[in-house]
Structures are given as C-alpha cells and as structure tokens.
Amino acid sequence: MPNPIQDCMMAHSSVRAFEPTPVPKEVIERCVAAAQMASTSSWIQAYSLLQIHDATKREALAELCGGQAQVHAAGAFFVVLADSRRHLLLAESAGCDHVQNLEGFLLAVVDASLFAQSLALAFESEGLGICFIGGLRYQLDEVDRLLDLPQGAWPLFGLSVGTPEEKPDGRPRLPLSAVLHHDRYPTDGEVAAATDAFDEVASAHYAERGLAGRTWSGGMARKFMAPVREELAAYYISKGARLS
Numbered sequence: 001m002p003n004p005i006q007d008c009m010m011a012h013s014s015v016r017a018f019e020p021t022p023v024p025k026e027v028i029e030r031c032v033a034a035a036q037m038a039s040t041s042s043w044i045q046a047y048s049l050l051q052i053h054d055a056t057k058r059e060a061l062a063e064l065c066g067g068q069a070q071v072h073a074a075g076a077f078f079v080v081l082a083d084s085r086r087h088l089l090l091a092e093s094a095g096c097d098h099v100q101n102l103e104g105f106l107l108a109v110v111d112a113s114l115f116a117q118s119l120a121l122a123f124e125s126e127g128l129g130i131c132f133i134g135g136l137r138y139q140l141d142e143v144d145r146l147l148d149l150p151q152g153a154w155p156l157f158g159l160s161v162g163t164p165e166e167k168p169d170g171r172p173r174l175p176l177s178a179v180l181h182h183d184r185y186p187t188d189g190e191v192a193a194a195t196d197a198f199d200e201v202a203s204a205h206y207a208e209r210g211l212a213g214r215t216w217s218g219g220m221a222r223k224f225m226a227p228v229r230e231e232l233a234a235y236y237i238s239k240g241a242r243l244s
C-alpha cells in the first residue's frame with residue numbers, strides 16, 4: 001500500500017548544502033505545531049525550540065559547532081532544548097520544591113528528542129532538507145553564554161533546515177535482523193553476524209564514494225575508543241540538572 005509518510009521517512013538523508021532562501025514563518029509554525037503532537041512523558045512537554053535569526057549569532061554558532069557552514073547557511077537554524085525551566089518556575093510559584101535527578105534529565109532529553117525527530121520529519125514532508133547538529137555540544141559553555149540560557153534550559157543539539165542545494169545519497173542502515181528482535185535479545189554471535197552483513201553493504205557504500213577499505217565496524221570501534229566531551233556533565237549540572 002502506498003504510504004506517503006513512510007515514503008518520506010525512507011527518502012531521508014541529511015542535507016549539508018542549502019540555498020539561502022529563508023524558511024517561511026508559517027511553514028515553521030505549522031511544522032512545530034505538528035511536532036508538538038509527539039508523545040510526551042506524562043504530558044510534561046519538557047522541550048523548547050530556539051530559532052536563531054541573528055546573523056552574527058549564527059556565524060558564531062557555526063564556529064562553535066566545529067566550523068559547520070550549514071549552521072549559518074541554512075534557511076533556518078534552531079537549538080533544541082530539553083526544558084525543565086517552566087516546571088521549575090511553576091514549582092516556585094506553587095511554593096513547592098523542585099527536585100531534579102537523572103530521571104528528570106532523561107525525561108526532558110527523551111521528550112525533546114521525540115519532538116525533534118517529529119519536527120525533522122514535518123520539515124522533510126514540506127520538501128525541505130534537515131541536518132541535526134550535535135556539534136553544538138563541542139563548547140556548550142560558549143553556546144550558553146552566546147544564547148544567555150537560564151537554569152533548566154538545556155541545549156542538546158542544533159537543527160539546520162532549508163531548501164536543499166543537494167540530494168545526498170541515503171546512508172544505508174543496519175539490516176532489520178540487527179534491530180528487530182523477538183522475545184529475547186540476540187546472542188553475541190547473532191549480533192556479530194548482523195553487523196558483518198552490514199559491513200559488506202557499508203563497505204560497498206564507502207567504496208562507491210572513493211573510500212575503499214573503510215568499514216562501518218572499524219569506524220564504530222574507533223569512535224568509542226576514548227571518552228569525548230567529558231565536560232558535559234559539569235555543564236548540565238551547572239545549569240540545574242542532576243545526573244544521578
């Protein structure tokens with residue numbers, strides 16, 4: 001059965017080159033309203049979206065994100081926030097304690113991520129391209145200063161959106177057998193068989209792009225060899241989160 005929503009999901013690829021056309025306000029508002037209908041833990045809606053219009057701030061953010069041009073070149077750029085601030089303010093005005101712990105942080109991160117992926121899909125359904133920007137977490141202290149964020153508003157990642165100037169090939173995904181399990185988690189041998197199968201697909205993908213010899217499994221092993229962004233916990237704690 002043709003299903004336009006799944007067709008749109010299957011057509012996804014991250015876009016990193018955009019035309020300079022702004023994204024109309026009504027398109028943004030329509031997509032945000034649709035994304036707000038994502039499920040939310042206990043209806044807490046613990047997220048906010050900060051659109052950065054100011055060109056100087058966009059350029060500074062592009063540098064802070066590791067020199068990623070799409071942060072200032074895209075038609076629109078947003079910072080996705082896990083947001084406990086409104087709950088903090090509500091507690092203050094109700095005269096209640098507001099207690100944070102890891103559960104509170106995870107609630108907000110999960111809520112914000114579900115909202116963000118729905119938002120990305122809503123934009124893509126309008127024919128726009130998107131790229132999430134985890135590079136926002138390279139220098140969160142600086143990002144925080146630039147955006148003047150209050151306690152309880154926790155930046156997670158950015159989102160560039162705009163008219164695509166390119167249509168990148170989709171990156172293949174793991175086989176279903178690596179992701180969809182029935183009644184029990186697979187054995188280590190089954191996990192290895194599925195990742196080996198994917199390595200063949202990913203290696204062919206790399207080779208077609210002039211990167212013969214590169215493997216997905218090798219890349220993943222290297223990615224987690226050493227800790228990165230170790231200052232994140234201190235930053236989020238300084239902004240009112242508790243991570244235990």
Ligand SMILES: Cc1cc2nc3c(=O)[nH]c(=O)nc-3n(C[C@H](O)[C@H](O)[C@H](O)COP(=O)(O)O)c2cc1C
Nearest residue numbers: 012013014016068131132133134135136157170171
């Ligand atoms: C939370 C998150 C952060 C990301 N951060 C970046 C980023 O900083 N820069 C970038 O170019 N792509 C970024 N990406 C895009 C991924 O690299 C991309 O989704 C992945 O390689 C799969 O490719 P595809 O989206 O084209 O299928 C990010 C994706 C996610 C979900």
